[in-house]
Amino acid sequence: MSFKCPYCDFSALSKKVLEQHISEVHKEELEKKKEEKKKPKGKTKGDFVAKISNNYDWVKVVCFDNEVFEGRITQYSLYQIELKTKNGHVWIYKHAIKYILPIKGKKT
Ligand SMILES: [Zn+2]
Numbered sequence: 260m261s262f263k264c265p266y267c268d269f270s271a272l273s274k275k276v277l278e279q280h281i282s283e284v285h286k287e288e289l290e291k292k293k294e295e296k297k298k299p300k301g302k303t304k305g306d307f308v309a310k311i312s313n314n315y316d317w318v319k320v321v322c323f324d325n326e327v328f329e330g331r332i333t334q335y336s337l338y339q340i341e342l343k344t345k346n347g348h349v350w351i352y353k354h355a356i357k358y359i360l361p362i363k364g365k366k367t
Pocket of ligand 1: 265267268284
């Protein structure tokens with residue numbers, strides 16, 4: 260039984276030798292693979308909301324009409340975000356948002 264290199268025609272009799280071969284000859288491919296894994300899967304506009312809601316517990320949302328909401332992002336879709344404020348839940352259309360200001364970071 261032999262171990263075949265996934266990148267070239269090389270084959271080795273032991274897994275260890277193959278791993279060594281890959282780490283020496285195909286270093287670049289390996290690093291590329293790692294980087295691809297790191298990339299987030301989503302590519303929608305909602306990504307920034309996901310990032311914010313993952314990292315911040317409390318945010319300030321400022322809308323184009325200068326209305327301000329403060330709260331926690333509890334849900335979001337492609338077009339709206341749901342904010343839990345002190346006065347209850349608010350759905351805000353993303354296109355109405357001027358900017359989101361993170362206030363309190365999440366404890367890790
Ligand atoms: Zn190879």
